Amino acid sequence: MATEKEEKKVYVNKKGLRLDGRKIDETRPIKITAGVLKNAKGSCYLEWGQNKVLVSVQGPREALPKHTANPLKALLKFTYRMAAFSVPDRKNPKPGRRDIEISKVCGEALEKSVFLEKYPNSQIEVWAQILDSNAGSRAAALTAASVALADAGIPMKDLVTSVAVGRADGKIIVDLNKDEEDAPDAVDMPIALMSNSKEIVLLQMDGLFSKKEFDEAFEVAVKSIEGIKKLQIKALKEKYESKEFEQASKLSEKALPKQPSNLLEKDLPKQKVDQKTGQKKEEKKAEVQ
Amino acid sequence: MKKIVVPGEIVTEQRKRTGEHVYLQNGKIYSDVIGITDTESMNASVVALKGFYIPKENDIVIGLIAQELFSGFLVDIGSLYLSFLSKDSVREPLKRGSIVSVKVIKVNELNEADVGDTRVFYGGEIFSICSIKIPRVIGKNASMLDALKRGTNCNIIIGRNGRIWAKGGDTELLFRALKKIEKEAHMPNLTNKIGEFLAKERK
Numbered sequence: 001m002a003t004e005k006e007e008k009k010v011y012v013n014k015k016g017l018r019l020d021g022r023k024i025d026e027t028r029p030i031k032i033t034a035g036v037l038k039n040a041k042g043s044c045y046l047e048w049g050q051n052k053v054l055v056s057v058q059g060p061r062e063a064l065p066k067h068t069a070n071p072l073k074a075l076l077k078f079t080y081r082m083a084a085f086s087v088p089d090r091k092n093p094k095p096g097r098r099d100i101e102i103s104k105v106c107g108e109a110l111e112k113s114v115f116l117e118k119y120p121n122s123q124i125e126v127w128a129q130i131l132d133s134n135a136g137s138r139a140a141a142l143t144a145a146s147v148a149l150a151d152a153g154i155p156m157k158d159l160v161t162s163v164a165v166g167r168a169d170g171k172i173i174v175d176l177n178k179d180e181e182d183a184p185d186a187v188d189m190p191i192a193l194m195s196n197s198k199e200i201v202l203l204q205m206d207g208l209f210s211k212k213e214f215d216e217a218f219e220v221a222v223k224s225i226e227g228i229k230k231l232q233i234k235a236l237k238e239k240y241e242s243k244e245f246e247q248a249s250k251l252s253e254k255a256l257p258k259q260p261s262n263l264l265e266k267d268l269p270k271q272k273v274d275q276k277t278g279q280k281k282e283e284k285k286a287e288v289q
Numbered sequence: 290m291k292k293i294v295v296p297g298e299i300v301t302e303q304r305k306r307t308g309e310h311v312y313l314q315n316g317k318i319y320s321d322v323i324g325i326t327d328t329e330s331m332n333a334s335v336v337a338l339k340g341f342y343i344p345k346e347n348d349i350v351i352g353l354i355a356q357e358l359f360s361g362f363l364v365d366i367g368s369l370y371l372s373f374l375s376k377d378s379v380r381e382p383l384k385r386g387s388i389v390s391v392k393v394i395k396v397n398e399l400n401e402a403d404v405g406d407t408r409v410f411y412g413g414e415i416f417s418i419c420s421i422k423i424p425r426v427i428g429k430n431a432s433m434l435d436a437l438k439r440g441t442n443c444n445i446i447i448g449r450n451g452r453i454w455a456k457g458g459d460t461e462l463l464f465r466a467l468k469k470i471e472k473e474a475h476m477p478n479l480t481n482k483i484g485e486f487l488a489k490e491r492k
Contacts, residue, residue, distance in 0.1 A: 041341065042339070060341070060369055061369055062369060062370050071399065113296075115312075115321060119369065119400065120398070120399050120400075121369075121370075121399045122369050122400075150295055150296050150322075150323050151323070151339060152339060152341075153322055153323065153337055153338070153339030153340035153341065153421070154322075155296070155310065155321040155322050156296035156297065156321055156322070157296070157297060157312070157319075157321065158296060158297030158319075159295065159296055159297055194297070195297075196297050196314070196319070197314070232295075233295050233298070236295045236323055237293050237295065237323075240293050240338060240475050241293060244476060245293075245475065245476060245477075248291075248476065248477040248478065249290050249291040249292065249477075
């Protein structure tokens with residue numbers, strides 16, 4: 001009897017708080033720092049609760065081995081590796097089935113956001129090393145990787161932001177930790193989005209949701225992704241934004257003569273009309289000839 | 290007003306002519322790189338804060354001879370690939386490890402460059418900075434370059450790929466100034482600051 005009582009955990013209590021005191025739509029505390037490695041083109045260190053991820057970006061550079069190169073676009077090689085000390089029991093450092101799968105899905109997610117066609121025949125390498133983990137490490141790696149890519153100055157459509165949503169004890173919760181992932185009815189669903197276009201670039205599901213639950217979970221995920229994206233942007237801008245920069249940019253605003261902004265809009269259609277008429281005239285001339 | 294944008298952030302919702310590092314989606318103009326944009330400019334464009342060197346025609350770059358072939362050399366110009374330098378245009382004896390200043394003659398659609406107009410460096414030192422900060426090292430009408438030359442008495446040759454060759458004068462001070470420029474490239478009024486820095490540090 002005593003063991004049964006111990007096993008039955010209350011995942012969400014009457015106050016709506018979870019095992020670690022979070023609300024159901026609250027993520028673990030996130031800390032993002034961009035540009036931490038000197039010798040990488042771009043890098044990012046991210047702490048997400050107990051998860052610690054270090055991501056570095058190299059390239060674009062010559063694609064090797066050469067037969068893998070694509071003359072139409074760059075390759076994006078994502079490598080997800082867990083350190084031997086990142087889990088309670090020692091992990092064999094040899095890349096396992098799970099590492100290879102996560103490398104593949106995260107790489108494909110990032111491919112959607114990078115303008116790969118600008119750098120044909122080259123490769124961009126993203127190395128994500130998990131230093132400490134406690135569920136949701138692929139979401140953490142992907143979030144950090146997109147900051148590292150932006151830090152490297154690689155042209156991207158948008159930042160990719162990821163979060164895991166799931167269910168424990170019949171309740172939809174955001175950002176599950178290890179205890180919640182081990183709940184008897186647990187579902188774990190990592191999602192990655194490009195939040196401008198709401199384009200889904202990664203969606204996996206461990207366990208089963210009903211359709212209603214899925215819709216609810218997706219809505220919650222989109223909401224928390226917006227919060228995480230703000231942290232990503234803050235991390236990227238942090239290095240450059242200073243009081244001096246702000247003052248100077250305001251000064252330049254005063255110094256410049258103000259132009260009415262609607263002047264531009266008025267000008268543009270006129271130009272277009274001119275171009276059109278110009279084109280028409282040319283066409284007529286051609287006919288005459 | 291100038292503002293910092295990150296990839297996927299809106300540069301403007303107005304209709305404007307698009308410049309570098311922006312893309313159009315649903316009638317709005319977004320940035321595709323971390324950089325600075327001027328909200329009052331007639332063009333919507335972003336000046337990147339981070340990036341790498343992609344060769345353009347007529348760029349003068351500083352390269353390292355990486356390999357000798359039968360009819361030419363492969364030169365490392367810090368781009369995505371090694372560039373080919375034909376032996377026809379080379380008069381000086383070159384070998385692996387020589388440092389040369391070359392001009393980019395031709396760039397193909399894969400960003401591979403052929404180079405020529407070789408000049409060999411004898412002596413001097415080379416300092417590398419991020420290639421996209423090079424316009425700041427030169428400045429408007431070469432004002433920054435003049436300030437650096439005056440402040441340090443160095444002979445300076447700037448490669449578009451971010452490598453800067455210097456000989457004579459106070460090269461140590463020059464490299465410290467270059468580091469400062471690279472670090473504060475996004476700040477306004479940099480030429481005056483560097484001028485003050487050089488005057489202060491000069492012995």
